[in-house]
Amino acid sequence: MTEGWIILELDLNGINADSLVQMLKASFTLENWDGILQIADKLYSEINHFYSINQRESTDGQKESDFGLKRSIVYYFGFSMCLKGIALEKMGRYEEARECISKYEELGWINDMDAGGWAEVEYYSEIARANRYVIDLNEGNTEVLPDYLVFLRHNYEELLPGMTHILESAIKHEYNVDEVLIEFKEQIESMEEYYETKRNIRYYLDFIYLKAKYYSLNGNIYDAINILSYAMASSVKFKDDTGFRKSAALFEKLRNQTTPEQLDKYLGLMEQILV
Incomplete structure (x- = not known):
């Protein structure tokens, strides 16, 4: 059992694809990894079913159904397996996570894509490469860190998630990433408002917490507490x-x-919460 969660079989029947996407995002925010596994599998199955129908309709010369989807079919294939892979990685199930990556790293097999669909293919291909680096780092393979940093320098929107992964690895395998924190310090601070959005708040708060934990483990207690x-x-x-x-x-x-x-500041915050 995952700590803090009672694993229950979710009733996902009758929930449409876009609602499943929102459930995945909410489960990620709550770090409900077991829930993500169930929802992601349901979304993948649903989209695969839709895609099969579309292919039959195309073969028969019929107009393809859109099923009320807000995004291209490629997005749902990629998003479902990407979130499932992240959940498996968080649970330490690295080989299974790699299997998920193989399902979204090359989505060019999907037929009848428009420009938006091809953009999704390219996006998930890049994310797959990054997530392979993440698994390597989690397994202690620090040799991939320079390549991962090159990726982050060229993919600014992935900087904050990337820094959380690097800190997790540094804490787990006890190596120094002070220079990495210094390199990206100004960039992260300059985009603080961007990170403080509903989409990014989970990564933002995780980064702050992990930075404090990293400092505490390396003897910088004063900064860690601040x-x-x-x-x-x-x-x-x-x-x-x-x-x-x-x-x-x-x-x-x-x-x-x-x-x-520092203690007065902490107690003051607790008092605010009690009001």
Whole structure:
């Protein structure tokens, strides 16, 4: 059982594809990895069914049904397996995660794509390459880090997720990434408002928390505690219970090493929550 979750079989019958996409996004925010596995499989099955119908209609010379989808079929194939792969990676099931990547790294087999569909093919091909680097880093293969950094320098929108993956790997395998944090510091800070959106808040708060954890493990307690205070305040601001719980737990672990000013700031935030 995944810690913090009771695994239940979700009733996903009758839920349309775009609603399943929203459920996947919500489950990702809540870090409900088991839920993602179920929802992603349902979405993939649903889209595969739609695609099969479209192919029969095309063969018979009929107009293809759109099934009320908001995006191209390529998007749903890619998104379902991408989120499933991320969930499996988070659960440490790396080989299964690689199998998911193989299902969305080359989606050019899909027939009758327009320009938007081909753009999705290219996007998921890039994401697949990045996610292979992530799995390698999680397994302790730090030799891929320079290549992953090259990818991040050329894919600005992936910078924040990438930095969370790098910090997770550095913490797990105990290696130094100070120079990486310094290199991207100004870029991340300059796009703070962009990250503070509903789409990116999970990565943003994870990055702050992991940065604090990394600093604490490397003896920089003072900065770690200051970052945790900011992480908790941000979690309260964005009503993110997951981020708050993790940051508060780490703060309590480091509580005996806080300065009086840092402890006062923490207690002040707790008072605000109780109001």
